[in-house]
Amino acid sequence: MAAPTIPEPVASFITAVNDHDEQAFLDAFAPDGTVDDWGRDFTGREQIKTWSDKEFIGSRGTLAVEEVDIAASTITVIGDWRSNHANGRSKFVFDVDGDKLAKMTIREG
Template identity: 30%
Template sequence: MNEIILPKAVENFIAATNAHDANALNTVFGDGATVRDDGTTYTGGAEIREWIQGHLINPKIVITPTSFAGDRLVAFGDGDFPGGPLSFAFVFGIKDDQITDLTIDPV
């Protein structure tokens, strides 16, 4: 299997998610970042911290990448949620090794 090469910000996002480390996840996002997930948009530090806790930390999400091209990561997400594991597309906006924009959709 070919190795998937990821930008540093994406590597950090996956590592912090899989470690269930909310503090590390918070540092991956730049000031004024936006996350779109489950039909809701989360903007700025406070809303993203709430999203991290509710959507990644509490359900103990583990992300397993399957492919990366351009700005789009396809990965399995597993954790304490119904129907898992599921395949998701994560589309990243990145600047200076921080995530500025993230959109997550089921694949």
């Protein structure tokens, strides 16, 4: 089975995450971008970095993409998340604004 095609900027974002590239991860977000991690919101790069240091890049997370759905400027990715913080099938909903991520929402997949 072929890997799902992931549009930009989400494809580069996932590569940055899987490569544990903190700078590319942060640069993927708009300056006022938001992460909604199961109802906990982190807005702006400083808050996102603080969250990520513990729960995302800092926990050596990787995402194996299983499904991709594209609806206008919203890209939904479902995959197997593995890290030193949390593991399991997760849904990542990306709201894209141009070449940046306006919001990433994480929920149970």
